[in-house]
Amino acid sequence: MASVPRPRQVQVAVVDWLDRRFPFTSSVDEALYQRVPNYANAFYYCFGGMTFILIALQLVTGVFLAFYYVPDVAGNPAPAYTSVQHIMKDVYLGWLVRGVHFWAANLLVVMIVLHMARVFWTGSYRAPRELNWMVGVIMLLVVLAFSLTGYLLPWDTKAYWATSVTIQIIAGTPILGGLLQSLAQGGPTLGPATLQRFFTIHVFLLPGAILLLMYVHFRLIRQHGISEPM
Ligand code: HEM
Numbered sequence: 001m002a003s004v005p006r007p008r009q010v011q012v013a014v015v016d017w018l019d020r021r022f023p024f025t026s027s028v029d030e031a032l033y034q035r036v037p038n039y040a041n042a043f044y045y046c047f048g049g050m051t052f053i054l055i056a057l058q059l060v061t062g063v064f065l066a067f068y069y070v071p072d073v074a075g076n077p078a079p080a081y082t083s084v085q086h087i088m089k090d091v092y093l094g095w096l097v098r099g100v101h102f103w104a105a106n107l108l109v110v111m112i113v114l115h116m117a118r119v120f121w122t123g124s125y126r127a128p129r130e131l132n133w134m135v136g137v138i139m140l141l142v143v144l145a146f147s148l149t150g151y152l153l154p155w156d157t158k159a160y161w162a163t164s165v166t167i168q169i170i171a172g173t174p175i176l177g178g179l180l181q182s183l184a185q186g187g188p189t190l191g192p193a194t195l196q197r198f199f200t201i202h203v204f205l206l207p208g209a210i211l212l213l214m215y216v217h218f219r220l221i222r223q224h225g226i227s228e229p230m
Pocket residue numbers: 044045046047048049051052055112115116118119122124125129132133134135136137139140143214217221225226227228
């Protein structure tokens with residue numbers, strides 16, 4: 001009688017089958033296992049990794065919120081406000097997911113600043129890592145754009161007036177102020193078109209940008225390794 005294959009044998013057979021078609025095992029090994037210098041054990045080397053974990057948490061909680069959040073219906077922005085109330089009051093653990101998204105967003109900005117301070121303090125922005133520093137600066141701007149666009153989404157009074165102040169600041173830009181203001185607003189006043197625009201930027205454009213930039217950031221770290229202490 002043919003014996004029933006054990007789970008471990010099935011696992012090995014599946015991995016072998018996949019590896020013959022694409023080198024999955026060696027790619028995962030290459031991605032996960034890398035010797036790091038001993039001094040990288042110091043607590044201040046963890047800020048970059050913490051930033052990464054917080055961004056991952058934002059992406060996951062953001063997707064859950066997007067299951068229930070409605071920016072507007074046929075140009076009427078009221079559902080933005082009511083859907084957030086619905087998430088807070090009726091959706092199972094909605095208050096927790098929204099709370100984590102909110103607090104992790106705040107912590108993320110703190111963590112990036114700490115990470116930047118570490119990179120600056122250890123002089124790791126110097127050759128050959130200048131390009132990675134520049135990529136980092138763009139990521140910082142992307143994270144700030146996340147905060148700015150996300151702030152309007154609950155569509156309550158605080159969100160509305162805070163964003164109107166931000167747009168006034170943008171409008172004060174020399175020469176390009178008017179153009180930037182109408183681009184951000186999507187019209188002559190802050191209204192449903194602004195909300196639709198901020199929502200699209202917040203959930204499509206910026207997540208795509210941050211994922212791409214993190215990929216470049218990590219490839220460059222792999223390329224140069226963690227910097228030597230000064
Ligand atoms: C926004 C998200 C960011 C993530 C997820 C991130 C993540 C990381 C990680 C995991 C490392 C490995 C070493 C460590 O953890 O300290 C690292 C290194 C580095 N990061 Fe970032 N980082 C971010 C933003 C920034 C910013 C804003 C800057 C500077 C403006 C920056 C510049 C650098 C540089 C130059 C290195 C190489 C440091 C070395 O070799 O010692 N990063 N980053």
